[in-house]
Amino acid sequence: MVDAAMTGVTSAGMDSAKLKRMRRFRAGDATFRGLTFGAALTVLLLLGGVILSLIHGSIPALSTFGFGFLTSQSWNPVTEKFGALAPIYGTVVTSFIALLIAVPVGIGIAIFLTELCPPWLKRPIGIAIELLAGIPSIIYGIWGLFVFAPFFQTKVQPFLISLFEPIPLLSNLFAGPPYGIGILTAGFILAIMVLPFITSITRDVFDTVPAVLKEATYGLGCTTSEVVTKVVLPYTRVGVIGGVMLGLGRALGETMAVTFVIGNAHKISASILAPGTTISASIANEFTEAVGDLYTSSLIALGLILFVITFIVLAAARLLLMRMNVKAGN
Amino acid sequence: MASSLGTTASAGYSGASSPVAQALYRRRRRSNKVLLTLSVGATIFGLAWLVLILGALLYEGFSGLSLAVFTEMTPPPGSAGGLLNAIWGSLLMTFGGVIIGTPIGILAGTYMSEYGRGNKITTVVRFINDILLAAPSIVIGLFVYEVVVVRMGHFSAFAGMAALAILVIPVVVRTTEDMLNLVPNQLREAAASLGLPRSIMIRHVAYKAAMSGIVTGVLLAIARVSGETAPLLFTALNNQFWSTNLNAPMSSLPVTIFQFALSPYPDWQKLAWTGALLITFTVLALNIVARAFLSPKAQK
Numbered sequence: 055m056v057d058a059a060m061t062g063v064t065s066a067g068m069d070s071a072k073l074k075r076m077r078r079f080r081a082g083d084a085t086f087r088g089l090t091f092g093a094a095l096t097v098l099l100l101l102g103g104v105i106l107s108l109i110h111g112s113i114p115a116l117s118t119f120g121f122g123f124l125t126s127q128s129w130n131p132v133t134e135k136f137g138a139l140a141p142i143y144g145t146v147v148t149s150f151i152a153l154l155i156a157v158p159v160g161i162g163i164a165i166f167l168t169e170l171c172p173p174w175l176k177r178p179i180g181i182a183i184e185l186l187a188g189i190p191s192i193i194y195g196i197w198g199l200f201v202f203a204p205f206f207q208t209k210v211q212p213f214l215i216s217l218f219e220p221i222p223l224l225s226n227l228f229a230g231p232p233y234g235i236g237i238l239t240a241g242f243i244l245a246i247m248v249l250p251f252i253t254s255i256t257r258d259v260f261d262t263v264p265a266v267l268k269e270a271t272y273g274l275g276c277t278t279s280e281v282v283t284k285v286v287l288p289y290t291r292v293g294v295i296g297g298v299m300l301g302l303g304r305a306l307g308e309t310m311a312v313t314f315v316i317g318n319a320h321k322i323s324a325s326i327l328a329p330g331t332t333i334s335a336s337i338a339n340e341f342t343e344a345v346g347d348l349y350t351s352s353l354i355a356l357g358l359i360l361f362v363i364t365f366i367v368l369a370a371a372r373l374l375l376m377r378m379n380v381k382a383g384n
Numbered sequence: 385m386a387s388s389l390g391t392t393a394s395a396g397y398s399g400a401s402s403p404v405a406q407a408l409y410r411r412r413r414r415s416n417k418v419l420l421t422l423s424v425g426a427t428i429f430g431l432a433w434l435v436l437i438l439g440a441l442l443y444e445g446f447s448g449l450s451l452a453v454f455t456e457m458t459p460p461p462g463s464a465g466g467l468l469n470a471i472w473g474s475l476l477m478t479f480g481g482v483i484i485g486t487p488i489g490i491l492a493g494t495y496m497s498e499y500g501r502g503n504k505i506t507t508v509v510r511f512i513n514d515i516l517l518a519a520p521s522i523v524i525g526l527f528v529y530e531v532v533v534v535r536m537g538h539f540s541a542f543a544g545m546a547a548l549a550i551l552v553i554p555v556v557v558r559t560t561e562d563m564l565n566l567v568p569n570q571l572r573e574a575a576a577s578l579g580l581p582r583s584i585m586i587r588h589v590a591y592k593a594a595m596s597g598i599v600t601g602v603l604l605a606i607a608r609v610s611g612e613t614a615p616l617l618f619t620a621l622n623n624q625f626w627s628t629n630l631n632a633p634m635s636s637l638p639v640t641i642f643q644f645a646l647s648p649y650p651d652w653q654k655l656a657w658t659g660a661l662l663i664t665f666t667v668l669a670l671n672i673v674a675r676a677f678l679s680p681k682a683q684k
Contacts, residue, residue, distance in 0.1 A: 079584070091495050093489075093492035094496060094509045165423040166426065182434055190667055191613070193660050193664050197440055277412055277416035278419070279419035307519065310642065357522070368514070369515060372514050
C-alpha cells in the first residue's frame with residue numbers, strides 16, 4: 055500500500071533529490087524487512103541446529119548400542135557399557151510425582167484466585183506465585199539439599215515407611231532406609247517448581263469462561279463448587295490439560311534442582327525413597343568428567359532422548375492451548 | 385461474594401421443601417465448603433514455599449554477606465575469600481548473552497507482528513519459539529558444546545555467552561511480538577498516510593508505542609539467564625581466578641554455587657548460600673521492576 059502510494063507520487067514528477075531519497079527509503083525498507091525475516095528464520099534454524107547437533111553427537115553411542123541403549127540399565131564408564139533406562143525411568147517417575155502434587159494444588163490456587171479471592175488480594179497473590187517461577191532452579195537445589203532433605207529424612211520418610219509397612223505393595227514402594235535425598239524428594243521439589251506454571255495457565259484459562267455462563271449457573275441456585283466442577287472445569291478442560299502438559303515439559307527437563315537432591319545412582323529401585331538419577335542430572339553431573347568418545351556420546355544421546363520427549367510434550371501442550379485460544383476468540 | 389449469593393438463593397428455596405431436599409441441600413453446602421477450604425489450603429501451601437525458601441536464604445546467606453564477598457576471589461577450601469570473579473563472570477556473560485540475543489529477538493518479533501502477522505511462517509516461528517522457551521536449558525548447553533566448544537577445542541566464556549543468548553532469544557521474541565500486536569493500527573495508518581516508509585514507521589512509531597513492553601521482555605530475559613546454571617556447566621566451565629579473557633573458561637555465580645554447595649567444606653557451603661542470596665534477590669528484583677515497567681493496559 056505504501057509502495058503504491060510512493061510510485062504514484064514519483065511518476066507525478068519530482069526533482070532528483072526527492073527521487074534519491076525515495077530510493078534510499080525503499081532500500082532501507084527492503085533491508086529492514088530482510089533483517090527481521092532473517093531473525094525470524096534464525097529461531098527456526100536454532101531448533102533445527104539443536105536437533106541436528108544432538109543427532110550428530112549421539113551417533114557413536116547409538117551405532118554401538120543400537121536399540122539396546124533404550125532398554126539397558128547398565129551404566130559402566132570403565133567397561134564402556136551404557137544404557138539409558140535408569141535415567142529415563144527416573145525422569146518419568148520424578149515428573150509423575152511432581153504432577154501428582156502440583157496439579158491439584160495448582161488447580162486449587164486457580165479456583166481460589168478466580169472464584170474466591172477478594173479483588174485487592176488477586177494481584178499480590180498472583181505476583182507471589184509468579185515469583186516462585188522466577189527463583190532460579192539452583193536455588194531450589196541448594197535449599198532442597200540443605201533444608202528440605204534433612205527435614206524429609208528425619209520427619210517425613212520414617213513416618214511414610216512405618217505407615218506403609220503393613221500394606222503389601224506400598225511397603226515396597228516406600229521401603230527404607232530414609233536417605234533424605236532420592237526420587238520422592240526430587241519429585242517434591244519439582245512439584246514446587248512447576249506449580250507456578252500450572253497455576254498461572256489454569257488461572258488464565260479459567261478467566262476465559264464467559265461470565266454469563268457462571269452467572270446463569272449461580273442463578274439456578276448452584277454453589278460455587280458446583281459452578282467450578284460443572285461449568286468452569288468442563289469449559290476449560292482442554293486449556294487446563296495444556297497447562298499441565300506445559301508443567302510436565304518443565305519437570306522433565308529440569309536440571310539443577312534435581313541434580314542436588316536425587317542422589318545420582320544409575321539404578322532402578324522399587325522404592326521411591328531410594329536414590330536414582332534423571333537424564334538431565336546425569337548430563338549435568340558427568341559431562342565434564344566424561345572420558346572417551348563413547349561416554350560423551352552416550353550422554354549426548356541422553357540429551358537427544360530428553361529433547362525428543364520434551365518436544366513432543368511441549369508441542370502437544372501448545373496445540374491444546376491454541377485450541378483453547380480459538381475457543382476464547384483471541 | 386458470588387458464593388454467598390449462591391447459598392442464600394438455595395437457602396430460601398430449601399426452606400419451603402421436604403426433609404429430603406433439606407438433606408440434599410446440606411450435603412451440597414458441605415461439599416461446597418470442602419472444595420473452598422481445599423482451594424484456600426492449596427493457596428497457603430503454594431505461598432508457604434516462597435516464604436520458606438526466601439526465609440532460608442536470608443537466614444543462611446545474610447550472615448555471610450560482607451565486603452569481602454565483593455572484593456575477593458573465590459578461595460581454595462579452608463581459607464577466607466569472596467565471590468568477586470564469579471560475580472564478574474556472571475555479569476559479563478549475562479551482558480554478552482543479552483547483547484547478542486536481544487537484537488535477534490526484537491527483529492524476529494518485529495517480523496512476526498509487522499510483516500508476517502497471521503501468515504504461515506509466523507505461525508510456525510511462534511510455535512517453535514514457544515517450544516524453545518520451555519526447552520530444557522541443559523540441551524541448549526549440549527548444543528553449544530557441540531557447535532562451539534568442540535570446534536574451538538576448549539571451554540570459553542564466549543561459548544557461555546552463546547548459550548545464554550539462545551535462552552534470551554525466545555523470551556524477547558515472545559514479548560516483542562505480543563507488545564507490537566497491542567499497538568493500535570490507527571498509529572500505523574496515520575504514519576503511512578504521512579508517507580513514511582514502513583521501516584521508519586516501525587522504528588519511530590510502533591517501537592515507541594511498544595517500548596515499555598519490549599523493555600519488560602529484555603528485563604525478564606536478563607532475570608531468566610542470570611540464574612541459569614545448566615547451560616554454563618560445559619560451555620564456560622568454571623575458573624577459580626580473575627579472568628577477562630573471553631576465549632578462556634570463566635567463572636559464574638551459579639556454577640560456583642553448584643561447585644561450592646556440593647563440596648564438603650563448610651566455608652565453601654557458606655559462600656554458596658551467600659551467592660544464592662545475591663542471585664535470588666537480583667532475579668526477584670528484576671522480575672518486579674519488569675512488571676512495574678509494563679503499562680497497566682498490557683498487564684493481564
